[in-house]
Amino acid sequence: MSSAPPPFASPDETEALFYECLQRGDIETLMSLWSDDDEIVCVHPGGRRLVGLAQIRTAFELMFANGCLNIRPDHVRRVQTLTTAVHSVLETVGLGSGDKPRVGYVLATNVYVKTPQGWRMVCHHATPGTMGETQDTAQGPTTLH
Structure with a gap:
């Protein structure tokens, strides 16, 4: 088991290591990198809501079983x-290998607490x-009622 990472000075540092x-x-x-709070949440594309370290760990272990x-x-x-x-992150996902690798996209929201x-x-x-x-769109200020 590796040791915990050092305290990160910014959420950007934590996010960089996550990826x-x-x-x-x-x-x-x-x-x-995850908080030890019981209510942490992870939802993978098309997946169910995972709550807590144990459920999140199991999901990532299953994903890593097929490789990085x-x-x-x-x-x-x-x-x-x-x-x-x-x-709010646009994730670029490399799919497949060989002569015809493909690219997919995932929209993710990552939330960090100090x-x-x-x-x-x-x-x-x-x-x-x-x-x-992949093209950001921005509009002027709006008011929600």
Whole structure:
């Protein structure tokens, strides 16, 4: 079992290591990035809501059983307060190998909280995306009623 990562000064550092762990298949370091709160949540594309470290760990172990995940974060949008950060991420997913590798896209929301151990993940919610999401669209301010 590897040791816990050092306290991260920013949610960006935690997120960078999260995606590195997916690419390496490093379950121990990946799980150490999560908060130890009982109510942490993970939803994989097309999957059910997983609550707590044990359920989340089992899901990632099953995914890593098929090899590492070729996922990189792109087009990250950030909202941050002193203790919470929400990142909206377009994930680019490499699918297949050989002569005709393909690319897929996933939209993910990653939520981080600042703890005494540094910034830790409390939510990863991912849903299938499309190539159209590679182009950011922004509109002017709106008012919700």
